[in-house]
Amino acid sequence: MSDIEAKHRSLHRALKERIKGRLHFDRPGRLLFATDASLFMVEPLGAVVPRDAVELGHVVRLCRDFNVSVHPRGGATGLAGESLGPGLVVDLAAHFTGVGKIDAEERTVVVGTGTTLGALNRALKPYNLMVGPDPSSASRCTIGGMIGANATGAHSIVYGYTGGHLRRASLVLADGEIHELKKGSLAEQPAAWRGAAPVCDEWREEIARAYPRQHRNRSGYNLRGVWDGATFDPLPLLCGAEGTLGLVTEAMLSLVPIPKATALAMFLFDDVHAAASAVPALLGWKPSSVELIDSHIVQQGRAHDDGFAALLPAGTGSVLLAEWTGENAEEASAKARPAMEELTRPRGPAREVRLGRTEAEKATLWRIRKEAEALVANLAGRFKAISFVEDTAVAPEKLGGWLRMKADILARHGFRWATFGHAAAGELHTKLFVDLADPGSYPRLTAMARELYEAVVSLGGTISGEHADGLLRSPYLDVQYPRLHPAFAAIKRAIDPDGLFNPGRKIPLTEHPAIHFNRLGGRSAAPHDAARLRWSGDSLSEEAAACHGCGACREPSATLRMCPLFKATGDELASPRAKGNLSRLVRLGPLSPDEVNTETARRVADYCFNCKMCHLECPSHVDIPKLMLEAKARQAEKASLSLGERAVARIGALGRLACHSHGAANWLADRRAMRKAGEWLTGLDADAPLPRFERGSFAAKAARLHQPETDKALVLYCDYDVLHHNHALGLTFIRLMNALGYSVIPYTVDGCGMPALDMGELALARRIAARQIPALHAQAAAGLPIICLEPTAALTLREEWKNFLDDSRLDAIAAATVEAMRFIAPLLPESGLKAHAEEKVVYHAPCHLLALGDKPGAPALLRRFSGLQIDDADTGCCGIAGAWGLFAKNRELSLAIGDGLFHKLTTGGFSRAISECSTCRLQMRRGAPALRIQHPIELIAETLLAEAEMVGGA
Ligand SMILES: Cc1cc2nc3c(=O)[nH]c(=O)nc-3n(C[C@H](O)[C@H](O)[C@H](O)COP(=O)(O)OP(=O)(O)OC[C@H]3O[C@@H](n4cnc5c(N)ncnc54)[C@H](O)[C@@H]3O)c2cc1C
Ligand code: SF4
Ligand code: SF4
Secondary structure: OOHHHHHHHHHHHHHHHHOOOEEEOOHHHHHOOOOOOOOEOOOOOEEEEOOOHHHHHHHHHHHHHHOOOEEEEOOOOOOOOOOOOOOEEEEOOOOOOOEEEEEOOOOEEEEEOOOEHHHHHHHHHHHOEEOOOOOOOOOOOEHHHHHHHOOOOOOHHHHOOHHHHEEEEEEEOOOOOEEEEOOEOHHHOOHHHHOHHHHHHHOHHHHHHHOOOOOOOOOOOOOOOOEOOOOEOOHHHHOOOOOOOOEEEEEEEEOEEOOOEEEEEEEEEOOHHHHHHHHHHHHOOOOOEEEEEEHHHHHHHHHHOHHHHHHOOOOOOEEEEEEEEEOOHHHHHHHHHHHHHHHEOOOOOEOEEEEEOOHHHHHHHHHHHHOHHHHHHOOOOOEEEEEOOOOOEOOHHHHHHHHHHHHHHHHHOOOEEEEEEOHHHOEOEEEEEEEOOOOOHHHHHHHHHHHHHHHHHHOOOEOOOOOOOHHHHHHHHHHHOOOOHHHHHHHHHHHOOOOOEOOOOOOOOOOOOHHHHEOOOOOOOOOOOOOOOOOOOOHHHHHHOOOOOOOHHHOOOOOOOOOHHHHHHOOHHHOHHHHHHHHHHHHHOOOOHHHHHOHHHHHHHHOOOOOOHHHHHOOOOOOHHHHHHHHHHHHHHHOOOOHHHHHHHOHHHHHHHHHHOHHHHHHHHHOHHHHHHHHHHHOEOOOOOOOOOOOOOHHHHHHHOOOOOOOEEEEEEOOHHHHHHOHHHHHHHHHHHHHOOEEEEEEOOOOOOHHHHHOOOHHHHHHHHHOOHHHHHHHHHOOOOEEEOOHHHHHHHHHHHHHHOOOOOHHHHHHHEEEHHHHHHHHHHHHOOOOOOOOEEEEOOOHHHHHOOOOOOHHHHHHHHOOOEEEEOOOOOOOOOOOHHHEHHHHHHHHHHHHHHHHHHHHOOOOEEEOOOHHHHHHHHHHOOOOEEEOHHHHHHHHHOHHHOOOOOO
16 A cells, blocks of 8 residues: 555544544545646545534644645635645535624625625625625635635726725634634734744835736735734735635625616627727726627627627627616716717727616626636537636736737737636636647647746736636746745745645746646547447537536526535535536546446436436536436446336336226325335335326326317327326316317327436336337327427427437427427417416426426416416425435435425415426425415416316316
8 A cells, every 4th residue: 555545544534533524535536626617637635525613623633644735625616726736625615604794884794705705695685785806706606715816806996806805814724723814913813824924024125016016916925015014914915825824714804885776888899909909998987897708709609699699790809898887777877878979980999889777688788798708618629718828917008909919929829719808907818729638738838828928927917817826827926926936935834834725826836737637638539438328429528528617507596596406415526517527537537437336426426316407507508417317327237226216217117007006006105104115125205295196097088088170180298197197187188279279199108218217227218218209200290299298208309319319200209399388378369268266376497397498488378368476486496306306315305405495385375386397296295285286287277268168077
């Protein structure tokens, strides 16, 4: 056993003895903490998720004793590799959360540093307050990470950096104890920090000279204003120290009022140089922010989104977005108008300008800026958009000249690039398109970076205006601070003499780490082994490499729907990012394909129930659910499934059997002792509600209906619910469609096979789908629409079957398949029927309906044609996810995910609830047993067609 392995084991054992928080010491677990949003991958010795400050103290003391470095991590959204390292990664985002005292008069808040900026701002909103600095990663970056990186955002010309808003901080130092840092006398500071004063004394003159004289700079330790010989202010030094001087657990921040009103002007230019050169003039009209977008992003937006194509006419070469604040919308707009008149033709260089005043108008204009990063990242193929020299900054009046210099240097080194960002502060993000698998890229990158940095420093600018030094910029600190950089090493030695905290940044490195640490560096030219699902060409490898670690899928609020499992656990392993990382590690190395079967890899895959929300909402639309189905198919080949999992996979056949002997099946389901025994045998939760089994076959009942002769026909695709549990729903649908002039052909062969796919039983899923293709294709070819009452069935027929079956008939089936509410919506106006019920109903949108890409039609439809008040629950996933929530091992998590919905159902004064998905309705019954819960079709039939006396049993 090597020394490293021995140390690894001993530290792991010691941590296990002292702390209860999660530990990740196996290889897959460690590698899931080896990346952030940068291009680096640094495998740590382990990762730990301490639950409180006491455990954090143990962690630090043990690391000191074992001589292992400590790498604090928040949301890990850093673009420069700030939180990566070879020692122990400490995840502070999971537990150090919570908003403490909000003092509205003093405009301060005390907050746990694991809290995201988005969550903190939501808590502050009722007080009309917010945190000033607004990084665009606000939804998932933590206060600790903002302090570590001294973050700022689009409004930096008004609010500055995080450092300007920090009043005090609690931090754990090498002794494992919590200390307080705030401005005061030297004697009041923790002993370790007092050593910074003599360093400041020694370097006083150089400190006054060395920093760029401009608004933006994030490079190096900030030693200005720390020690004047009488007062010591540790906070400027702590902010931007990138976790190298201690672990911050709590912070007091000062706050700013939320602007009462804003106006947003969008200026369109012929090219990026014209836009950049217009910035100094624009700043004369005192906007609160000016953001720039280049032609590359405009073209990507126009190519992929009709909304952008309508907003940005052909020929638009660049965009400036400028915002003004005011007491009201009129005042804000009035401030914008002079700039709009002077900067637009015939007087100025802009070819066109638009003004957004309402929230909706502003959101439309902002969207292109918000999606800029994703639009650049979406470029397919070998060339990826990377952050390497992405945040140089100069004084805004030099921006036009700097852009030309930069273009010249990048062209000479043969790089294509795109740019966007904070023009008001003289900082434009530069994304380079690079083939990281090409070893020749690194020498070119590092040579170009040095030349580019020397050029920006010669203009009085900075090598980093926003994203910190990290592993990326530390090798170039000598360019930025040719004389001062030894003082940084002295500061580190004084405060952290053992180099315990996050070493490897803030001090010049002798060799550029990208050579060793590129996250795609292990990429093989050919795939390791055959894919289990269908992936065209090498698209499995492409998809596995597509997640760039931005962390948008770590959004904890209900604003975005993804990812229910991450939201409920806060566990990195549950995040879609971890699932993307695992897929990349297995597909492109360094993990072997067999390691998809390790315990950690299984846990990661178990943490995905294929709701598809991340695929929908990830800015780069990485198909994480398909990657996880691929992983599950591989896992199912190696390890046998439980009895319960196998039963769920075969729910179609078992359901048919149960309907034949429905009396016995329902009797068994009602017996607690039987359910308990069943739980022991199958793992299916004895307390979960089970749907009743119907008597006989749906096909026979449907055949007994007298359908009218009509020239319009459709196919009703009967999924498991209608086939086995809810004959009345299928029959109601047939009657409703008859009334609307259609005859209905029920298709009752089997369900769609999604449960088999979810369990990893790919061969079974293939058999189920394959035997349905001939008949469904014949119907589709005859021009019949195939209507699904179950959104999951519609999704499976339209998209999922193509993921595992190669059959040219699937396109026709997919094109003919329509979800029922979408089909029915345009038909109802012709019915002329009116509702006569007045009541309050709540609607829950199923994930798979959203995944179909359609806005749910039911609420608008019912509002339009009835007197019903339909409230959208808007509480995210219900937590059932097919059969996932029916397993005892998932019970708690399933209920926790559904908690918001249950609360809404039981406290909103609703008489009933509706949802298209049968398992969502099952879960809704679990959370609100007293409420009447229906498919919207049943409500339509009952309320809208009551006049026609359409309602009746089978
Ligand atoms: C799409 C995208 C957009 C971005 N936009 C912006 C932007 O507009 N402005 C901007 O400034 N940045 C931006 N960033 C960079 C990044 O989001 C910010 O730097 C953010 O503040 C990092 O927060 P985090 O919680 O992810 O921290 P991490 O990345 O986890 O850590 C950042 C640094 O802080 C240290 N750290 C974390 N927590 C603690 C703690 N509790 N105690 C001590 N040290 C700690 C880490 O060791 C690391 O050095 C963006 C990143 C992405 C991916
Ligand atoms: S899955 Fe998407 S949202 Fe999540 S980290 Fe990857 S790219 Fe970002
Ligand atoms: S498909 Fe759903 S459960 Fe799976 S990772 Fe995406 S959001 Fe999470």
